[in-house]
Amino acid sequence: MILRRKSSFTELTAKVILCRILLIMKKLTIYFIVAVIFASCGRNADKTGNQDTATPGESTAPEKLVAQQEQAVKQKYLKKGSEVASLTQEALLKAVQGAMASGGPAYAVDYCNLEALELKDSLSALNNCTIQRLSTQYRNPADQPVTKTEKQQLKSYEMLHNKGEDLAPTVHIVGDEVEYYQPIMIGSGTCLLCHGDPATQIASETMNVIRELYPNDLATGYALNDFRGVWKITFLH
Secondary structure, eight states: OHHHHHHHHHHHHHHHHHHHHHHHHHHHHHHHHHHHHHHHHHHHHHHHHHSOOOOTTOOOHHHHHHHHHHHHHHHHHHHHHHHHHHHHHHHHHHHHHHHHHHHHHHHHHHHHHHHHHHHHHHHHHHHTSEEEEEOSSOSSGGGSOOSHHHHHHHHHHHHHHHTTOOOOOEEEEETTEEEEEEEEEOOSGGGHHHHSOTTTTSOHHHHHHHHHHOTTOOOOOOOTTOEEEEEEEEEEO
């Protein structure tokens, strides 16, 4: 009887020990699995960390390269556009001054109506570009802004001028074209003989020619140093 009880006790003890061993093994297995998972996550994090990533507001390497290339293009055409605009303005002013000397402001208005467009076209061909004068207060309807970029740029210049800020040339890349914009200011009293106050600065003879050639004229009422419009010079990029 005593032997049977000892045997039963031994068997029970063995089962308890076995259960504990199994429990320990189970825990070890769980710990092992968790360790593998963490190790795997660590390797993935390292790989991810080696990739080009950007936090919100930062640029990736390819984006920075594109931005640098775009800036280089803008700098190139700021210089080129300035050269063409200066050449065009110099040629146009020389022609207008010659017309003023020959027949006065009224003759100069008539001359500009006939010759200014031809002058711009010849200089455009010479410089492999398209030269335009644009203004919201245009004299010739062909000089009014049409595209979204033209309208926005003129509006921006007008707002800056009204705040008393300096106006600087700028460049827009639009598809395969580069658009250069340079502000035109009323730079001398001579400009006011055709663009000033109709009641006090523009002769009646000149106003009659303006009304005849440009029935919808908006280009009067300016004062010295007012913002007149822009030179827009378009290059193929």
